Amino acid sequence: MTEPAGRLIIVSNRLPFNASVEGGELVFHESAGGLVSGLASYLHSRRQTAPLSGEYLWVGWPGTSVDDTLKESLIQRARDEFCSHPVFLNEEQMEQFYLGFCNATLWPLFHYFPSYTEYKPDFWEHYKQINQSFCNALENVLRPDDVVWVHDYHLMLLPRLLKVRRPRLSVGFFLHIPFPSYEIFRLLPGEWRREILEGLLGADLIGFHTYEYTHHFLQCVLRILGYEHHLSQILTWDHPVKVDTFPMGIDFEKFSAAAVEPAIQRERQELKNTLSDFKVVLSVDRLDYSKGISHRLEGFECFLESNPQYHGKVVLLMIVVPSRIGVVQYDRMKRQIEEMVGKINGRFGRVHWTPVVYQYRHVPFPSLVALYTVSDICLVTPLRDGMNLVAKEYIATRTDGTGGLVLSEMAGSAKELPEAIIINPNNRSEIAQALMDALEMPLDEQKKRNQIMQNRLRRYDVKRWAHDFLSTLAGVRDIHNRIEAKLLSPAEWSEVVRRYKTSRRRVLFLDYDGTLTPLARYPTMARPDDEKLALLRSLATAPGNDVVIISGRGQHALDSWFGALPVGLVAEHGAWLKHFGQPWQLVKPLANEWKQQLLPILEIYADRLPGAFVEKKENSAAWHYRLADPEQAGFLAAELIDHLNNLIAKTDLQVIQGSKVVEIRHAGVDKGGAALQWLAKSDYDFVLAAGDDSTDEDLFCAMPASAVTLRVGIAGTEARYNLRNSAEVIGLLQSFANGSGLSSGGAP
Ligand code: ADQ
Numbered sequence: 001m002t003e004p005a006g007r008l009i010i011v012s013n014r015l016p017f018n019a020s021v022e023g024g025e026l027v028f029h030e031s032a033g034g035l036v037s038g039l040a041s042y043l044h045s046r047r048q049t050a051p052l053s054g055e056y057l058w059v060g061w062p063g064t065s066v067d068d069t070l071k072e073s074l075i076q077r078a079r080d081e082f083c084s085h086p087v088f089l090n091e092e093q094m095e096q097f098y099l100g101f102c103n104a105t106l107w108p109l110f111h112y113f114p115s116y117t118e119y120k121p122d123f124w125e126h127y128k129q130i131n132q133s134f135c136n137a138l139e140n141v142l143r144p145d146d147v148v149w150v151h152d153y154h155l156m157l158l159p160r161l162l163k164v165r166r167p168r169l170s171v172g173f174f175l176h177i178p179f180p181s182y183e184i185f186r187l188l189p190g191e192w193r194r195e196i197l198e199g200l201l202g203a204d205l206i207g208f209h210t211y212e213y214t215h216h217f218l219q220c221v222l223r224i225l226g227y228e229h230h231l232s233q234i235l236t237w238d239h240p241v242k243v244d245t246f247p248m249g250i251d252f253e254k255f256s257a258a259a260v261e262p263a264i265q266r267e268r269q270e271l272k273n274t275l276s277d278f279k280v281v282l283s284v285d286r287l288d289y290s291k292g293i294s295h296r297l298e299g300f301e302c303f304l305e306s307n308p309q310y311h312g313k314v315v316l317l318m319i320v321v322p323s324r325i326g327v328v329q330y331d332r333m334k335r336q337i338e339e340m341v342g343k344i345n346g347r348f349g350r351v352h353w354t355p356v357v358y359q360y361r362h363v364p365f366p367s368l369v370a371l372y373t374v375s376d377i378c379l380v381t382p383l384r385d386g387m388n389l390v391a392k393e394y395i396a397t398r399t400d401g402t403g404g405l406v407l408s409e410m411a412g413s414a415k416e417l418p419e420a421i422i423i424n425p426n427n428r429s430e431i432a433q434a435l436m437d438a439l440e441m442p443l444d445e446q447k448k449r450n451q452i453m454q455n456r457l458r459r460y461d462v463k464r465w466a467h468d469f470l471s472t473l474a475g476v477r478d479i480h481n482r483i484e485a486k487l488l489s490p491a492e493w494s495e496v497v498r499r500y501k502t503s504r505r506r507v508l509f510l511d512y513d514g515t516l517t518p519l520a521r522y523p524t525m526a527r528p529d530d531e532k533l534a535l536l537r538s539l540a541t542a543p544g545n546d547v548v549i550i551s552g553r554g555q556h557a558l559d560s561w562f563g564a565l566p567v568g569l570v571a572e573h574g575a576w577l578k579h580f581g582q583p584w585q586l587v588k589p590l591a592n593e594w595k596q597q598l599l600p601i602l603e604i605y606a607d608r609l610p611g612a613f614v615e616k617k618e619n620s621a622a623w624h625y626r627l628a629d630p631e632q633a634g635f636l637a638a639e640l641i642d643h644l645n646n647l648i649a650k651t652d653l654q655v656i657q658g659s660k661v662v663e664i665r666h667a668g669v670d671k672g673g674a675a676l677q678w679l680a681k682s683d684y685d686f687v688l689a690a691g692d693d694s695t696d697e698d699l700f701c702a703m704p705a706s707a708v709t710l711r712v713g714i715a716g717t718e719a720r721y722n723l724r725n726s727a728e729v730i731g732l733l734q735s736f737a738n739g740s741g742l743s744s745g746g747a748p
Helices: 033-051 069-084 093-109 121-141 160-166 190-200 211-225 252-259 262-272 291-306 330-346 365-374 389-397 429-442 445-457 462-486 490-502 531-540 555-562 594-608 630-648 671-679 693-702 726-738
Strands: 010-014 017-022 025-030 056-061 085-087 148-151 171-173 203-207 234-235 240-245 279-285 314-321 356-360 377-379 404-408 419-423 506-510 545-550 568-569 577-579 613-616 621-624 652-659 661-666 686-691 708-712 721-722
Touching: 010 033, 010 121, 025 069, 025 171, 033 462, 056 121, 069 085, 085 190, 121 160, 121 190, 121 240, 148 160, 160 171, 160 190, 171 462, 203 211, 203 462, 211 240, 211 630, 240 462, 252 365, 252 389, 252 445, 262 365, 279 291, 279 389, 291 377, 291 429, 291 462, 314 429, 314 462, 330 356, 365 389, 377 389, 377 429, 389 404, 389 445, 404 429, 404 445, 404 568, 419 429, 429 693, 462 545, 462 721, 490 613, 490 671, 490 686, 506 671, 531 545, 531 726, 568 671, 594 613, 594 630, 594 661, 613 630, 630 652, 630 661, 630 726, 652 693, 671 686, 671 693, 686 693, 693 721, 708 726, 721 726
Parallel strands: 010 056, 010 148, 056 085, 148 171, 171 203, 203 240, 279 314, 279 377, 314 356, 377 404, 404 419, 506 545, 506 686, 545 568, 686 708, 708 721
Antiparallel strands: 017 025, 234 240, 568 577, 613 621, 621 661, 652 661
């Protein structure tokens, strides 16, 4: 697979540097963190392997608000020194957006802390505004063939905003934190949760760290927006979206090479000298309630309680990076950690032994690697973590193969590192036991486990991860391009209208539901309005025209809605037809004994699924489930189809699945067969067929090669063209009727 050829635009809340103003001057510091350092490694390698196509731009907040006099200089320096473009936000915006919606709403909720979650409308308003500001900033720098890769929960509305402005732009999105289950996600107010999902679905590719997050997202999209997926691909109204799992890797070579660098070895030796009497258990993370820091301390305390033989022989070296200073929960947690550390040290410490060595600071890269390599055990205990790169970094630095990793099953990385000692962080005695197991693990067992993990991490490193994501994105674009090529273009639209106008004998086969009108919640709600009826009448009465409404509905519904128009009617997918002014005729004699046996089965399935109902027609029957719980309905529909298929073997019946409907009908009776009856009647020089679901494919297949065949929606089809929605069909019919080339009804 190859990556897209265009310039890569990375968009994240923060830029890879922090700007600040010191003494009136701009000062830049490179920022740390997994996302930044991982992507930086990838971008560097991309430039080396493909200098020409390796061009990129990083768009994000520069970490400070500056007054207007410094903005120009910040823009210039960001571009020249960091290939970046700043998005300027003021203090109040950052307060409401970053500390507000991002970190007081989305972060706790997505990490399964609903009780910490604040649902403030002001936060939400700012979230929408800032996403819009990012979109505006991007507008100023985007070139036509750029590829945009949006990162993380701060910018979930951005993909849709970009797509609305630039439908052809290639947009990818990656979420670095967990995507929660439906039961958690639905706690967001209805409008917010819908807009977030719609926002994400503006992307062509959406990536998550683990299969669970992908599954949760697809489930939410189904239950909240009603989109089903096929092999993780969703067809939205305007484009296909691929949803997939890409577990983020680290720059393995960078960490393993650093471990043997002389300067880092020296730092390691100094640490070793200080800690020579102890086995070292290391933990490294940002200060965050999701990281399970207090659970870790409890686990360590439990270990000391139950293993006095280790007193004076083990230290827990706990490095915590300051984070989100000023947010109440974080300040409270910091105090709580300090108290717990004090309590453990007071309870177990001796003059020559402090059980917990706690540091609250950022550690530069060389010191971090020295810490990883000097430790006997790395203890990673998040209550929830999208991935957790620390666990991976620790393994990468263990070049001699030794070391024990104790890892929470709630971290995404536990899926990739099953050879670690996996624990549940809520169980303090399990943490204690895991520490014991790690301390006592024989060296060759440690090496065996670590080697397996190292091989995996080396193969699927951060460069592979980014390459995988971007080449999948390029693949989705190819599918999109193929679909776009089938959408009726403005030029083709005009040509179809021209052909219509210059022909003498015309027939229009028009499906109704989903084609001339959007699909409705109840079949009875789709009644045509006066405007639609007037349009059909004007087409049907134009000289040389035949109009045929060709539907899956029963005769009664078609009669009551269209009976007064001079049109032909086809009911029940072709079982019945009616030429204008004549009675209904059955296409061929059909036996209906099946009803006695099969209708009760449909009823049972309808009773079992609230919202489902049975529509009984003369020669067919339909089990509708548009209003039912979509997930349960999906299972039950599959079960029903299976059940019915077993019963109809050796009959002439057929079970078909339409849009949220399962139908039983006679095989060999379809819309195509019915249409042929009209085609045989006259020598038409303009034939048009329009439909929206699988039953209309029979119609398209029966049409002569010269016919204009149109499928509504962007699904794959035998039709010659796709139209986006029923409004476009109406627009085209209006162009036929009123003579204008393009109309208000929804021309492309
Ligand atoms: P984080 O929550 O920041 O990232 P993590 O994956 O552990 O969590 O990455 C932290 C990074 O910061 C690591 O690269 C580590 O080396 C560095 N770091 C941690 N403590 C440090 C310290 N004291 N000093 C210096 N550096 C330190 C979010 C998600 C994660 C997901 C990443 C990447 O919350 O679940 O793994 O994004 O997608």
